[in-house]
Amino acid sequence: MNLPCYPKGHALLIGVANYQHVPGLPAAILNDAQDVAATLTSTAYCGYTPANVITLLDGQATRAAILANLAELAVRASADDTVCVFFSGHGAIVGSPGDEDSVLVAVDTDLSDIERTSISSEEFGKALSRIKAKRVLVFIDACHAGGAAVSKSLADGKGHSFKSGYSQNTFEKLAAGSGRALMASCRADEVSGVFRGARNSVFTSALLAGLRGAADKVGCGFIRVFDLFNYVAEEVPKQIPDDQHPIFKADNLETNFAIALSLGGKKSTVLSGLVEVAATASSQDPWMALELALSDLYPLGPRDQEIWSRAGGDLSRLEFQSTGKAAWHSALRKLRQGGGGRSITLATLIRAALEDFAAHPTLTALEAR
Incomplete structure (x- = not known):
């Protein structure tokens, strides 16, 4: 019996809740990465080959490990493949007002040496640009309400402090390039909601529902990038009216490309x-x-x-x-x-x-x- 599959799908899922040097985040952040991975590899949903989906959680998500896995993804994925990169954790804004940039905060990031221990948007962007796949989608779920980031600051208690989250400039950098798109959980001036006791953040809950078939409203058998964002953008404000708006960035995206099977390819x-x-x-x-x-x-x-x-x-x-x-x-x-x-x-x-x-x-x- 041939099970439904989407062999050209590749993914890297990163979730960090328990940091070494900065305050932690709700356990839902780890569930987010694990549940997206499980949905992508499920033959009942997205049909990715399990070997093509890598998950890094907490201690596994060091700066070196994240960069190494992005490099491995660039080697593994061919031009005809589809690549998804998902990150749920802290982001920190650096630079002067008017020229702000952001860094991805790995589990071992030290705020006293943030430039060398985090992953800059330029470094992250270059790693993405090395991926040969013509369809690359980046998910960023950061600045989580319900965790330390609710105050919009990231501090280590030793006098080092940064504004948390991601800047608009960073989102544009990460979406640059033909066939590249980025979906983020909220605007730069908002927080990403996590309800007390919930298994997943509000953004990832909507993302999971979309990947599990809700975004395929016409029943074509595929989850397509524009359809997925439209679904998530409609669902998140239903849970957090007026205070959280997912954003979508695409520099040169001409087609509503498929990123996964829908309900195992069922039409x-x-x-x-x-x-x-x-x-x-x-x-x-x-x-x-x-x-x-x-x-x-x-x-x-x-x-x-x-x-x-x-x-x-x-x-x-x-x-x-x-x-x-x-x-x-x-x-x-x-x-x-x-x-x-x-x-x-x-x-x-x-x-x-x-x-x-x-x-x-x-x-x-x-x-x-």
Whole structure:
């Protein structure tokens, strides 16, 4: 039995609650990292291969270990992969007013030597830029209310003190680059809520619900980046009205790319039924059946999930269209006439789509023709 999987997904989850030199944070912070890891690797949810998901908690999350695992991620992830980096813990703002920057506070960060014992935004950004994957999403859940950061300051009791959290400038740095995006738990002037006795922070609770299928409102079988943020951005203010607003930064993001399976890749029964009906009605015309199926599975058109390229096609041979359906109609008409790229055929396109939707009835029927 082949279990649903998303083999191109990679993740690094970091959670620090018990620091060596600064006040700690609620236990929910550790749960956040563990629960995101469990959700990503669950075959019932996101389908990541467990070996591709690394979790660093408390004493494991030293400055050296975080940087080493980011470097290892850069080696492991290929251009066609999807990478998620999640950090829940302290952030500290450094620099002068008007030129503020931020550092990631590792478990062994010493405020008396913060420059050498923390991870600067420049260092973090460079580590992310070395990752070859075309889809990289960074989650930052910091400045936690309910912990020491509620006062918006981070001190060690020895005369060293910094404003806690992350600056807007830092968020922009971490989201820089094509295919890069950042999702943060709150604005720079807010705190990230953790309710007393709750298993997870408010932000991560919404994130987990989204990853567990709530963000896939159309039932397409994938969790997509814009859909996930929209869900989280709507849900967090329901719990903390007016005081916490997640933010999203993307410097050069053109597509609503998938980051994981939704409910193990399960499509809405309504949508699946429509595709089956369309396939039956078009049984004498495989091209029409394929067009209906692909328009449903890849609503953004042939560029969606790089399906056209993966099938051996050349996107530069396709004309721009205003909608995904129009793009598919135009692309398949060109393919039928022998165009669209030297290596693409009806068979290679069906096989590429079956890599994403192995049990799809229309694709399976078309492959068997």
